[in-house]
Amino acid sequence: MRKEVKDNETKTKIINAARKLFSEKGFDGVSMEDIAQASGVRKSLIYYYFPSKEVLFEEIWINVIDELENDIFSEIEGESNITRVIKKLIKKYIEFVMNKSEISKLIARERMNVLDGDNQMGNAKLKYVGLMKKIENVFEKGKQEDVLNDIEPSAATEMISAVDSIHKKSVLKNIEEFLMRVILKEKVEH
Amino acid sequence: MRKEVKDNETKTKIINAARKLFSEKGFDGVSMEDIAQASGVRKSLIYYYFPSKEVLFEEIWINVIDELENDIFSEIEGESNITRVIKKLIKKYIEFVMNKSEISKLIARERMNVLDGDNQMGNAKLKYVGLMKKIENVFEKGKQEDVLNDIEPSAATEMISAVDSIHKKSVLKNIEEFLMRVILKEKVEH
DNA sequence: GTAAAATTTGACCGAACGGTCAGTAAAATT
DNA sequence: AATTTTACTGACCGTTCGGTCAAATTTTAC
Structure with missing residues (x-):
C-alpha cells in the first residue's frame, strides 16, 4: 500500500512538472533538464520512467485530452434532450478553457504538431481526433x-476547438453565449 | 542597380526559407542550420544579415502581420458603411487564412510566445496587439x-483571431457566414 | 536480517545548438 | 588600376541537448 503511493509520487511529479513547462514554453522549448529540475529529480530518473521525451509528452497529451473528454461527456451523459446536450457541451468546453488554463494552453500550443507531425506520436493524434469526432457526433x-x-457539424466542432487559442480569457463567457445563440435554433435564455 | 537587386535577393531567400520553416515547425523547432540549408547559404551568412535568430524571427513576424493588416484594411479603406466594413473585414480575414496558410500557421503557432514571452520581442508583440486593436476599433x-x-467588440475580435487555429480549412467558408450572421444585426444575403 | 528488486544518482556520451571571426572573393569606389 | 567595402565562407567556440549506463541507495519480499 505504501509502495504504491510512493511509486506514483515520483512519476506524478515528473508528469506534473513537464505538463506545466510544456504548457508554458511548448514541447521544443523545454529541455529534459528543465523538467528534471522542476520535478526535483535527476534527468536520468526521467529516463527510468519514460523511454524518451516524446513518450513523456504523449502520455501527458493523452491524459489531458482524457480530462477534457471526461469534463464534457460526464456532464452530458444522462441528458437525452439534444438541445440541452449541445448547450452543456459548449458550456463545459468554455469552462474548461477558463478554469484549466494550463491544459488548454498546452492543447492550443501543441495541437498543430500533434495533428501535422510525423507518425511518432500517432496515439496522441488518434486521441485528439477521436475526441473531436465525438464532439462532432453530438452536433450531427x-x-x-x-x-x-x-x-x-464539423464547422461547429472547429469553432469550439479554436476557443483554446483565445488569448483574452475575459471574453469567454460572451463567446459562450455567442456560440449557443448561433449554433442552436432555440433562443437562449439567461 | 544590379547590387541593389542582389542584396535583396540573399536576404529575401533567408527570410522566405525561415518563414516557411517557422510555419512548419515553430521557432524552437527550427535551427539556424536548417534555415541555412533551406536558403542555400551558409549559416554564418545569416548572421551577416541578422544579428540573431530572434531578430530574424521578429522581422518575419512584423512582415506577416503587416501583410495581414494590408490585406484587410486596404479592402475596407474606402468603405463608409459600417456593416459593409465589418463584412469585408470578416471576409478578408477568412480568405487570408484560407489562401495564405503558411502565414496563418505561423501566426497560430507563435502568437502565444509573442504575447506571453519576455520583452525580447517587444516589437513583435506591439505589432500584433496593434492590429488586434485596429480590428477591435472597427467593431467598436x-x-x-x-x-x-x-x-x-473584444469578443468579436478574439473570435476572428482564433480562426487561424482551425485545422480543417474546408469549414472556413461556413464559419465566415456563421460569424457574419451572429456579429451583425442585419440579415446576411448570399 | 539478508538478498533481491526497484529506484535513484552522477558521470558521461556524441550530436546539435546559437553564435563568432579571420580570411577570401567579388563588387564598389576612388 | 589600386583600394575599400561588401558579401560570403569554413572552421571554430562553449553550451545545451536527448539520452546511456554502472554504481549507489532505498525498498521490498522472504
Missing part, C-alpha cells in the same frame, strides 16, 4: 433532430 | 452605430 445528432441553425 | 464603431448583435 443535433442536425438530425433539426435543432442546429444551418451550420455544419 | 459597429457597436456605436448599433449594427452589432449584442456581442462585445
Whole structure:
C-alpha cells in the first residue's frame, strides 16, 4: 500500500512538472533538464520512467485530452434532450478553457504538431481526433433532430476547438453565449 | 542597380526559407542550420544579415502581420458603411487564412510566445496587439452605430483571431457566414 | 536480517545548438 | 588600376541537448 503511493509520487511529479513547462514554453522549448529540475529529480530518473521525451509528452497529451473528454461527456451523459446536450457541451468546453488554463494552453500550443507531425506520436493524434469526432457526433445528432441553425457539424466542432487559442480569457463567457445563440435554433435564455 | 537587386535577393531567400520553416515547425523547432540549408547559404551568412535568430524571427513576424493588416484594411479603406466594413473585414480575414496558410500557421503557432514571452520581442508583440486593436476599433464603431448583435467588440475580435487555429480549412467558408450572421444585426444575403 | 528488486544518482556520451571571426572573393569606389 | 567595402565562407567556440549506463541507495519480499 505504501509502495504504491510512493511509486506514483515520483512519476506524478515528473508528469506534473513537464505538463506545466510544456504548457508554458511548448514541447521544443523545454529541455529534459528543465523538467528534471522542476520535478526535483535527476534527468536520468526521467529516463527510468519514460523511454524518451516524446513518450513523456504523449502520455501527458493523452491524459489531458482524457480530462477534457471526461469534463464534457460526464456532464452530458444522462441528458437525452439534444438541445440541452449541445448547450452543456459548449458550456463545459468554455469552462474548461477558463478554469484549466494550463491544459488548454498546452492543447492550443501543441495541437498543430500533434495533428501535422510525423507518425511518432500517432496515439496522441488518434486521441485528439477521436475526441473531436465525438464532439462532432453530438452536433450531427443535433442536425438530425433539426435543432442546429444551418451550420455544419464539423464547422461547429472547429469553432469550439479554436476557443483554446483565445488569448483574452475575459471574453469567454460572451463567446459562450455567442456560440449557443448561433449554433442552436432555440433562443437562449439567461 | 544590379547590387541593389542582389542584396535583396540573399536576404529575401533567408527570410522566405525561415518563414516557411517557422510555419512548419515553430521557432524552437527550427535551427539556424536548417534555415541555412533551406536558403542555400551558409549559416554564418545569416548572421551577416541578422544579428540573431530572434531578430530574424521578429522581422518575419512584423512582415506577416503587416501583410495581414494590408490585406484587410486596404479592402475596407474606402468603405463608409459600417456593416459593409465589418463584412469585408470578416471576409478578408477568412480568405487570408484560407489562401495564405503558411502565414496563418505561423501566426497560430507563435502568437502565444509573442504575447506571453519576455520583452525580447517587444516589437513583435506591439505589432500584433496593434492590429488586434485596429480590428477591435472597427467593431467598436459597429457597436456605436448599433449594427452589432449584442456581442462585445473584444469578443468579436478574439473570435476572428482564433480562426487561424482551425485545422480543417474546408469549414472556413461556413464559419465566415456563421460569424457574419451572429456579429451583425442585419440579415446576411448570399 | 539478508538478498533481491526497484529506484535513484552522477558521470558521461556524441550530436546539435546559437553564435563568432579571420580570411577570401567579388563588387564598389576612388 | 589600386583600394575599400561588401558579401560570403569554413572552421571554430562553449553550451545545451536527448539520452546511456554502472554504481549507489532505498525498498521490498522472504
